[in-house]
Amino acid sequence: MTHLTREDAEARDAASPLRGRRELFDLPDGVVYLCGNSLGALPRHVPDRLAAVVRREWGSELVRGWNSADWTHLNARCGARIAPLIGAAPEDVTVGDSTSVTLFKAMVAAARLRPDRRVVVLEPTTFPTDGYVAQGVAALLDLELRWCDPADPAASLDEDVAVLALTHVDFRSGAMFDLPGLTAAAHAVGAVTLWDLCHSTGAVPVDLAAADADLAVGCTYKYLNGGPGSPAFVWAAPRLQDSLDQPITGWWGHAAPFEMHRDFEPAPGIQRMVVGTPPVLALSALESALEVFDGVATADLRAASLALTDHLVELVESRVDGFELITPREHERRGSQVSFRHPDAYGVVQALIARGVVGDFRTPDVARFGVAPLYVRHVDLWDAVEHLVTVMESEEHLDPAYARRLAVT
Numbered sequence: 001m002t003h004l005t006r007e008d009a010e011a012r013d014a015a016s017p018l019r020g021r022r023e024l025f026d027l028p029d030g031v032v033y034l035c036g037n038s039l040g041a042l043p044r045h046v047p048d049r050l051a052a053v054v055r056r057e058w059g060s061e062l063v064r065g066w067n068s069a070d071w072t073h074l075n076a077r078c079g080a081r082i083a084p085l086i087g088a089a090p091e092d093v094t095v096g097d098s099t100s101v102t103l104f105k106a107m108v109a110a111a112r113l114r115p116d117r118r119v120v121v122l123e124p125t126t127f128p129t130d131g132y133v134a135q136g137v138a139a140l141l142d143l144e145l146r147w148c149d150p151a152d153p154a155a156s157l158d159e160d161v162a163v164l165a166l167t168h169v170d171f172r173s174g175a176m177f178d179l180p181g182l183t184a185a186a187h188a189v190g191a192v193t194l195w196d197l198c199h200s201t202g203a204v205p206v207d208l209a210a211a212d213a214d215l216a217v218g219c220t221y222k223y224l225n226g227g228p229g230s231p232a233f234v235w236a237a238p239r240l241q242d243s244l245d246q247p248i249t250g251w252w253g254h255a256a257p258f259e260m261h262r263d264f265e266p267a268p269g270i271q272r273m274v275v276g277t278p279p280v281l282a283l284s285a286l287e288s289a290l291e292v293f294d295g296v297a298t299a300d301l302r303a304a305s306l307a308l309t310d311h312l313v314e315l316v317e318s319r320v321d322g323f324e325l326i327t328p329r330e331h332e333r334r335g336s337q338v339s340f341r342h343p344d345a346y347g348v349v350q351a352l353i354a355r356g357v358v359g360d361f362r363t364p365d366v367a368r369f370g371v372a373p374l375y376v377r378h379v380d381l382w383d384a385v386e387h388l389v390t391v392m393e394s395e396e397h398l399d400p401a402y403a404r405r406l407a408v409t
Contacts (some may be wrong), residue, residue, distance in 0.1 A: 009378035017300040037370025040225030049288035074283040081290040087207030102232040115161035153186040158389035169199035169335030180211040203336035226286035250275035304373035314387040347397035
């Protein structure tokens with residue numbers, strides 16, 4: 001049995017540099033929310049911001065809102081707020097399309113930077129969208145996909161490789177790749193890197209500029225709390241931006257969109273990665289949500305994340321049998337989630353949800369618990385494991401109701 005008590009957990013929370021940040025979120029009473037790596041919690045001030053956009057900016061200003069409310073630069077303003085979390089300059093990040101569309105644009109643009117090479121390297125357990133998009137890009141550009149060993153992606157690199165496309169933090173296990181090291185390995189053979197930061201940004205500090213990375217994309221509805229389906233961001237190294245040839249040449253990526261020229265002329269800088277009219281409501285919600293990071297040091301985010309995930313591992317392993325940890329114990333290899341294998345993982349997750357402890361399940365047998373350091377506390381983890389102990393002792397996870405999986409797991 002662990003010697004840690006609930007009072008110990010409370011003391012840790014009181015000493016956290018992020019104490020008080022939870023109050024910025026509208027979390028339901030009685031709920032322990034451990035699914036921020038799938039959908040972030042609602043920041044308290046976002047509903048009022050959205051109401052103002054709808055009623056005042058859209059309702060009263062109508063089309064004038066593009067100028068009076070400066071909707072035109074929403075994508076750039078959101079990008080500038082994300083930039084410090086990924087080690088980028090404010091002008092080098094933009095936001096606007098879905099994650100899948102953004103991945104497609106970035107992967108095509110990356111491959112076109114190396115037109116004499118025919119191979120894209122990715123790893124076989126990557127998030128499905130990354131694999132599906134890569135397959136589509138390969139068919140479009142007549143490329144070859146090379147599926148690497150996740151334990152050693154660099155072994156698959158050679159002078160035939162155009163792009164190394166990896167997800168920084170694995171969505172199932174929470175295992176984290178060495179972004180600077182693999183970027184350097186790719187550059188050593190002349191390849192371009194494309195990093196998916198969906199399970200990193202907002203919880204795991206990333207320094208793209210220091211790593212000399214090439215391109216990166218990430219969603220905003222997980223640790224960035226932008227809301228269901230909020231648009232993705234894209235970053236490209238300044239040295240590459242004016243060479244990018246992305247495949248969806250929409251009018252908002254034109255150098256002078258309101259001149260209405262017949263022929264496309266790409267905008268300078270990262271703006272050339274923009275396609276169509278910015279989704280004003282979604283970007284307004286995101287811009288407001290990102291305010292919860294104001295004044296937060298990325299080092300404090302990481303320290304809190306590691307302390308919390310260490311605590312969760314310790315609690316589960318000391319109090320419950322039958323759960324196999326698949327998240328790396330080494331800090332340098334761990335994102336901000338803890339995942340366990342269990343033969344009845346789906347039932348376990350559903351029984352916990354019924355008790356107000358919200359994690360999620362990933363096929364075939366993974367119970368996944370996201371730790372969003374801005375609002376998850378040590379005491380939440382203590383309470384969650386108390387519920388887990390009861391679930392297993394009373395066999396609530398074997399309820400026949402959990403024999404059929406829900407559409408979203």
